[in-house]
Amino acid sequence: MAIKDRARDIIGKEVDGVLAFRPEGGSHVPHLFNADDIDQMAGEYPAGERYPVSSIVRRLQAARPGVRLAVVVRGCDERALIELEKQGQVDMEHLVLLGLACDGELAGTCGCAQPYPSEVVQGEKVEGGLDLGMVEKLEGLPPGERLDYWLSRFAACVKCFGCRNVCPLCYCKECALDEPGLVDHGEQPPLLPVFHLIRAVDMAGRCVDCGLCEEACPIGIPLRTLYRKVGEVVESHFEYRPGRSPDKKSPLSVLGTEEDVT
Amino acid sequence: MSRKPENNNGKDEVKILAFLCNWCSYAGADLAGVSRLQYPPNVVDIRVMCSGTISPYHVLKAFQMGIDGVLIAGCHIGDCHYIKGNYMTYKRFQVIRDVLEFIGIGEDRLRLEWVSAAEGEKFAEVIREFTGQVEQAGASPLRTRWEENPANRERIRKAFKPLLP
Ligand code: SF4
Ligand code: SF4
Numbered sequence: 001m002a003i004k005d006r007a008r009d010i011i012g013k014e015v016d017g018v019l020a021f022r023p024e025g026g027s028h029v030p031h032l033f034n035a036d037d038i039d040q041m042a043g044e045y046p047a048g049e050r051y052p053v054s055s056i057v058r059r060l061q062a063a064r065p066g067v068r069l070a071v072v073v074r075g076c077d078e079r080a081l082i083e084l085e086k087q088g089q090v091d092m093e094h095l096v097l098l099g100l101a102c103d104g105e106l107a108g109t110c111g112c113a114q115p116y117p118s119e120v121v122q123g124e125k126v127e128g129g130l131d132l133g134m135v136e137k138l139e140g141l142p143p144g145e146r147l148d149y150w151l152s153r154f155a156a157c158v159k160c161f162g163c164r165n166v167c168p169l170c171y172c173k174e175c176a177l178d179e180p181g182l183v184d185h186g187e188q189p190p191l192l193p194v195f196h197l198i199r200a201v202d203m204a205g206r207c208v209d210c211g212l213c214e215e216a217c218p219i220g221i222p223l224r225t226l227y228r229k230v231g232e233v234v235e236s237h238f239e240y241r242p243g244r245s246p247d248k249k250s251p252l253s254v255l256g257t258e259e260d261v262t
Numbered sequence: 263m264s265r266k267p268e269n270n271n272g273k274d275e276v277k278i279l280a281f282l283c284n285w286c287s288y289a290g291a292d293l294a295g296v297s298r299l300q301y302p303p304n305v306v307d308i309r310v311m312c313s314g315t316i317s318p319y320h321v322l323k324a325f326q327m328g329i330d331g332v333l334i335a336g337c338h339i340g341d342c343h344y345i346k347g348n349y350m351t352y353k354r355f356q357v358i359r360d361v362l363e364f365i366g367i368g369e370d371r372l373r374l375e376w377v378s379a380a381e382g383e384k385f386a387e388v389i390r391e392f393t394g395q396v397e398q399a400g401a402s403p404l405r406t407r408w409e410e411n412p413a414n415r416e417r418i419r420k421a422f423k424p425l426l427p
């Protein structure tokens with residue numbers, strides 16, 4: 001069954017609104033559909049048009065607690081929602097997920113661990129596999145060259161804050177990147193590498209490897225490589241991968257027990 | 263009172279920032295002091311109320327400002343004044359250390375130690391060892407890389423003000 005058919009079935013019954021996409025100027029934009037305009041919902045989901053839908057859900061639910069929504073999710077969107085729920089930012093009880101599997105081409109270039117959500121409504125599942133190629137390549141370099149690599153990449157940063165603003169897991173009202181004591185204001189590039197390392201450490205136990213940050217970065221700074229490494233660090237020490245196992249919280253968000261630290 | 267590298271057996275003069283927990287390591291440092299135990303003078307210390315209050319940002323900022331090594335010292339596991347504050351210290355430490363290594367700053371430059379108020383000798387030993395370890399690693403590449411780049415000299419000068427003469 002196609003997502004659009006499912007959405008038509010449940011709108012006005014199981015859910016009050018469907019967060020999906022509408023055609024607009026040759027591309028698609030996120031739109032919250034109701035029973036009246038559901039027919040205008042797009043049925044196709046081009047690979048190059050991904051949006052942080054989990055962030056939109058978070059905002060909608062915050063504005064209207066208890067609202068019953070359905071949302072079109074890829075694997076990464078579902079991971080983001082799962083992680084956001086653990087942090088008390090979304091309410092999965094009132095959410096119906098309309099699962100979309102990424103096609104082979106997207107899955108191949110993306111390199112995420114699971115390019116499909118737990119329940120697929122539309123699309124053919126293709127197996128993923130976390131692409132750590134770039135991480136391993138950098139680890140093979142002498143430390144000095146690694147530092148040169150990162151500093152030269154970071155130095156191109158135009159400090160647009162796109163990476164933070166698009167990130168589904170960056171929901172804090174106050175952000176360290178806005179703190180003049182940490183990151184010089186009015187300077188471009190920002191203080192390096194602290195600007196980018198702040199995001200890196202903050203993504204520990206959070207980043208779900210959706211890749212939206214790297215896609216949003218106008219410079220193409222390999223942010224995802226950095227956060228993938230952080231993900232690996234967290235998994236190696238704490239056996240935790242953000243966006244999976246809904247009943248286990250990030251070890252960096254709870255104090256935990258003595259066993260965790262001995 | 264900064265020594266030139268040549269006065270230091272040819273090794274780089276290093277600056278170390280130590281975050282010390284008020285309830286243990288800070289008192290341990292005090293004890294080392296009053297017991298007249300010898301340890302190198304390269305350390306600037308910051309007293310915190312619990313090692314768990316040390317944000318990764320503080321550690322990153324220290325390196326940004328040209329510090330060559332950061333020591334975090336807190337109460338032994340089980341002895342934290344706030345019960346579990348140091349659990350967080352331990353977890354964060356592992357993440358920051360591995361990120362520092364991946365980025366090329368080097369994991370040797372960050373160290374976590376549990377030092378109680380009674381362990382003056384251990385404190386002195388930790389400082390001696392860590393200073394040696396950081397000297398081995400040399401001046402922070404962050405410091406040298408930036409200094410080599412004339413475009414960034416002015417910003418470095420600004421950022422270094424509190425630390426360098
Ligand atoms: S890949 Fe980027 S945008 Fe996505 S969760 Fe990780 S840091 Fe945020
Ligand atoms: S998106 Fe890229 S250029 Fe913009 S602030 Fe982030 S790293 Fe810098």
Ligand code: FES
Nearest residue numbers: 283312336337343
């Ligand atoms: S009070 Fe010393 S580490 Fe928490």
